[in-house]
Amino acid sequence: MNDEPNAWELRYQESRTGWQREDVSPALLAWLADGTLKPCRILVPGAGRSHEPLHLAQARFQVTTLDIAPSAVAHQRAGLAALGGTALEGDVLSFDASQPFDVIYEQTCLCALPPDRRAAYAAQMRRWLRPGGVLAALFMQTGRDGGPPFHCALPDMRALLPETAWRWPDRTWPEVPHGDGLFEIPLALIRI
Ligand SMILES: C[S@@+](CC[C@H](N)C(=O)[O-])C[C@H]1O[C@@H](n2cnc3c(N)ncnc32)[C@H](O)[C@@H]1O
Incomplete structure (x- = not known):
């Protein structure tokens, strides 16, 4: 597996x-239930064919998705x-938002990127969000080397999204199982 754009399209084509x-x-x-996310302008990077964008749009969010794989778009x-x-359709590493977003819903796009692109992606997410905006992130836990998905250890995430730029929540939400022993840690950070 690699991160070439057509590699992702190929994976969709081959199911x-x-x-x-x-x-x-x-x-x-x-x-949505606890009010962390309320209808607003939201970006879902690396949205793939996920169900969340449609659910958000049905809940009256103004949804923009971004993906590099044409069939997913x-x-x-x-x-x-x-x-x-x-x-x-576009690359998260070069996408330029014409208007800032209120929320980013980050579900398994970060873990799809090679770790050496993470800093660039984190800088992009900060650029896309307005101050006070929410980064609703699901940090993938694989506990193993290699990927995708690449392990998003919380200490690494704290270094990637430092408290000088992001306010970390003082509460947690239930972990989300992801099959094969993988799980995600949901955390909603505020862009400073
Ligand atoms: C692991 S999948 C997750 C898809 C979706 N978020 C979900 O939960 O089903 C990663 C997605 O990120 C997209 N992707 C990977 N690298 C990307 C990049 N550089 N720019 C935009 N999208 C990218 C892939 O095409 C794929 O749809």
């Missing part, structure tokens, strides 16, 4: 999409069109 959930993540449902576009959402 090698083991990361895909059957339904909306319980973390997103929890954030087409899938999101078909779902979002009637609800006023936007599905963009």
Whole structure:
């Protein structure tokens, strides 16, 4: 596996999409239920064919998705069109938001990127969000070397998203199982 753009498209074409959930993540449902996330302008980078963008649009969020795989973009576009959402094709490392977002929903895009691109991606996320905006992130825990998905150890995430730039929450949310012994740690950070 590598991170060449067509490698991701190929995985969709060949249905090698083991990361895909059957339904909306319980973390997103929890954030909607407890008011962490309220209707606003939201970006879902590396959205793939996930269910969350449509769910958010149905919950009256103004949704923009971004992905490098054309067929995943087409899938999101078909779902979002009637609800006023936007599905963009592009690279998260070069995407330039014309207007800042209130929230980023980060679900398994960070862990899909090679670790040496993380700093660039973190800088991008900070650029895309308005001050006070929320980074609703699911940090993938694989406990093993290599990837994708690449392990997102919390100490590494704290170094990547330092407290000088992000306010970390003083509470936790339930971990989300991801099959094969993998799980995600949901955390909602505030962009300073
Ligand atoms: C592991 S999948 C997760 C998809 C989706 N978030 C989900 O939960 O089902 C990673 C996604 O990120 C996309 N991706 C990988 N590298 C990317 C990049 N540099 N720019 C934009 N999208 C990228 C892939 O095409 C793929 O859809």
